Amino acid sequence: MQALWLENQQLDLREVPEPAWPGEALIRIRKAGVCSTDLELVKGYYPFTGIIGHEFVGDVVECDDPAWVGQRVVGEINVICGNCEQCLGGRSTHCESRTVLGITKRNGTFAEYTTLPIANLHRVPASVPDELAVFTEPLAAALEIQQQVHIRPTDRVLVIGAGRLGQLIAQTLALTGCDLRVVARHPHQQKILVERGIKLILEEDVQPWRWDLVVEATGSPGGFSLARQAIRPRGTLVMKSTYKGEMSVNFSSIVVDEVNIVGSRCGPFGPALRLMEKGKVDPSVLIAAEFKLGEALQAFERAAQPGVLKVLVEP
Ligand SMILES: [Zn+2]
Numbered sequence: 001m002q003a004l005w006l007e008n009q010q011l012d013l014r015e016v017p018e019p020a021w022p023g024e025a026l027i028r029i030r031k032a033g034v035c036s037t038d039l040e041l042v043k044g045y046y047p048f049t050g051i052i053g054h055e056f057v058g059d060v061v062e063c064d065d066p067a068w069v070g071q072r073v074v075g076e077i078n079v080i081c082g083n084c085e086q087c088l089g090g091r092s093t094h095c096e097s098r099t100v101l102g103i104t105k106r107n108g109t110f111a112e113y114t115t116l117p118i119a120n121l122h123r124v125p126a127s128v129p130d131e132l133a134v135f136t137e138p139l140a141a142a143l144e145i146q147q148q149v150h151i152r153p154t155d156r157v158l159v160i161g162a163g164r165l166g167q168l169i170a171q172t173l174a175l176t177g178c179d180l181r182v183v184a185r186h187p188h189q190q191k192i193l194v195e196r197g198i199k200l201i202l203e204e205d206v207q208p209w210r211w212d213l214v215v216e217a218t219g220s221p222g223g224f225s226l227a228r229q230a231i232r233p234r235g236t237l238v239m240k241s242t243y244k245g246e247m248s249v250n251f252s253s254i255v256v257d258e259v260n261i262v263g264s265r266c267g268p269f270g271p272a273l274r275l276m277e278k279g280k281v282d283p284s285v286l287i288a289a290e291f292k293l294g295e296a297l298q299a300f301e302r303a304a305q306p307g308v309l310k311v312l313v314e315p
């Protein structure tokens with residue numbers, strides 16, 4: 001089959017054998033999305049060799065349990081052991097021997113087929129089209145904030161960054177009824193938010209020490225520094241992006257202001273599918289372009305351009 005292979009920071013479209021993993025479901029990919037993590041993998045921020053991609057919707061074509069064959073599914077990306085201290089403690093996304101779809105020791109989704117254990121799969125409701133379902137994984141990651149932090153309707157909440165993930169964070173936080181503002185740099189990012197009734201704030205208008213909850217979704221030192229200034233004493237700072245290399249931070253001020261810092265990664269798929277089924281969020285407004293798998297290299301070039309939101313690839 002055709003697949004997008006990453007090795008030594010080089011992407012290469014090549015023929016590889018169809019995957020066969022005993023005990024796992026074989027899934028034919030319908031659509032896959034390019035995520036910032038994919039672009040970081042290409043830059044070599046994490047070591048990975050193999051087929052990249054982890055955001056997908058597809059059909060189960062082969063599986064030990066016949067009830068799943070023919071089902072349209074999305075899949076959780078962490079494949080876990082179920083036996084380590086993290087798994088047994090209910091922190092299975094932190095499994096000590098996990099493999100991660102297209103990220104760690106497991107081939108991903110920019111291919112005709114991929115495999116995952118049945119336990120990772122979620123059926124997609126018929127009313128959720130592929131161009132929405134392909135967003136389940138990043139939408140779940142956005143919802144992880146609400147799994148971790150109690151957001152009160154009276155909270156002043158600031159989201160810094162309105163890229164791929166920032167947009168989904170803004171859409172989901174808007175549902176809580178909190179007093180939400182978003183710092184968005186690119187005009188089309190701003191337009192998408194405004195069209196959904198989400199309020200913007202200019203970077204220079206962000207009042208220091210005033211915000212109950214700040215979500216940092218830029219992955220840049222500048223974004224972190226703005227978040228740090230904005231948060232009120234005893235406020236909560238949610239870190240939703242990874243950072244290139246190491247970042248220098250004045251931790252004394254964080255101690256003095258008693259700031260809570262929460263790292264935030266993968267979230268719950270069930271609620272993400274439910275919100276799309278009910279039309280409460282619309283991630284499809286992020287779609288910038290769609291490419292065929294044969295043009296996957298162009299898809300990555302497009303996704304890497306500044307301000308471009310979601311690029312989809314289909315076999
Ligand atoms: Zn992702």
Ligand SMILES: [Zn+2]
Binds near residue numbers: 080083085086087098
């Ligand atoms: Zn485990």
